[in-house]
Amino acid sequence: MxxxxxxxxxxxxxxxxxxxxxxxxxxxxxxxxxxxxxxxxxxxxxxxxxxxxxxxxxxxxxxxxxxxxxxxxxxxxxxxxxxxxxxxxxxxxxxxxxxxxxxxxxxxxxxxxxxxxxxxxxxxxxxxxxxxxxxxxxxxxxxxxxxxxxxxxxxxxxxxxxxxEEKMHGVVAVSGSSPAYVFMFIDALIQGGMKQGLCYEDARLLASQSVLGAAKLVQESEDSLDQLVKNVCSPGGTTIEAVHVLEDKQLKDIVMEAMEACANKSRKMSE
Missing domain, CATH: 3.40.50.720 (NAD(P)-binding Rossmann-like Domain)
Incomplete structure (x- = not known):
C-alpha cells in the first residue's frame, strides 16, 4: 500500500x-x-x-x-x-x-x-x-x-x-466507555478465582484470555448471544448455576442502566 x-x-x-x-x-x-x-x-x-x-x-x-x-x-x-x-x-x-x-x-x-x-x-x-x-x-x-x-x-x-452524529451518545456508552466496564468484570473474575484458591497471576491470565476469546467468538460465530451462552451451559452442569445467579442479580439490567447514565452524561456535555 x-x-x-x-x-x-x-x-x-x-x-x-x-x-x-x-x-x-x-x-x-x-x-x-x-x-x-x-x-x-x-x-x-x-x-x-x-x-x-x-x-x-x-x-x-x-x-x-x-x-x-x-x-x-x-x-x-x-x-x-x-x-x-x-x-x-x-x-x-x-x-x-x-x-x-x-x-x-x-x-x-x-x-x-x-x-x-x-x-x-x-x-x-x-x-x-x-x-x-x-x-x-x-x-x-x-x-x-x-x-x-x-x-x-x-x-x-x-x-x-x-x-x-445524533447516535454518537450511544457509541460513547457502547464502545467509548465500555472498556472500563469490562475491566471491572475481569477484575471480578480474578477476585472470584482467587477466592477459589488460584494465585493472582494465574487468575488474571485465565480471566483476561477468556474474555478475549469470548469476544472473538462473538465476532466470528453466526450464533446469537443467547445460543453462545447455551453452548457453554451443560444441563445440570456448573455454568448454568453461575448463569442463574447472574440472571437473578439482573446483570443485563445493571449494565444497561450504567450505559444509560453514560449516554445521558454525554448528552449533557453536548449542550
Missing amino acids: SKMDYKVGFIGCGNMGSAILKGMLQASLFDANNIYVYAADETQHEKLKNEFGIRIAKDNKEIMELCDFVILAVKPIHFPSVIEEIKDVYTSDKVIVSIAAGMMIDKIRKLFEQDVKVVRIMPNTPALVNEGASGICASDNISVQENQVVTSIFSALGVTVQIP
Whole structure:
C-alpha cells in the first residue's frame, strides 16, 4: 500500500494521540516526515521525535498552517483556548478531526466562527493495542475522499463504524466507555478465582484470555448471544448455576442502566 501524501498534525499527543500516531505509522499510511506534533507538555516532544521520527511544530498555529488534517487530541475543556489560537489561519481545504467526547460539530464550528470541515471520532483505549472500536461522523462539507483518509487512520487502530452524529451518545456508552466496564468484570473474575484458591497471576491470565476469546467468538460465530451462552451451559452442569445467579442479580439490567447514565452524561456535555 502506497503512503498517502497528506500532512497530518496533532495538537496534543497524550495516550490516545500517541496511539493514533503509532497506528498510522505501523500501518505505513503516512511518511513520518509528513506528521507534525505540538503538545502542551513539551517534554514529550523529544520522546516522540526519537521514537517515531516525526516533526515537532513550534506551536499550535504552525500545525494549522502546515497540515491538511489536524487532529485535536486535547480534552474538551481546552478546545476554546486551542481553537482561539488556530482559527485565524484555518482555510477551507483543511479538515479538523476531534476525538473529544461531547464536542458536537456545531459547537466546534461556533468556536472557529466558520463552517470548518469536521470529522468527529469516538475512539476507545484498546486502540493502544490496535484493538480499538471507533464511531465516526462527519460534517456535511466533508468529501468522500477526506472521510476515507480519516477512516483509514482509525481503521489502523481497530474497527470503525460510520454513525450519524445524533447516535454518537450511544457509541460513547457502547464502545467509548465500555472498556472500563469490562475491566471491572475481569477484575471480578480474578477476585472470584482467587477466592477459589488460584494465585493472582494465574487468575488474571485465565480471566483476561477468556474474555478475549469470548469476544472473538462473538465476532466470528453466526450464533446469537443467547445460543453462545447455551453452548457453554451443560444441563445440570456448573455454568448454568453461575448463569442463574447472574440472571437473578439482573446483570443485563445493571449494565444497561450504567450505559444509560453514560449516554445521558454525554448528552449533557453536548449542550
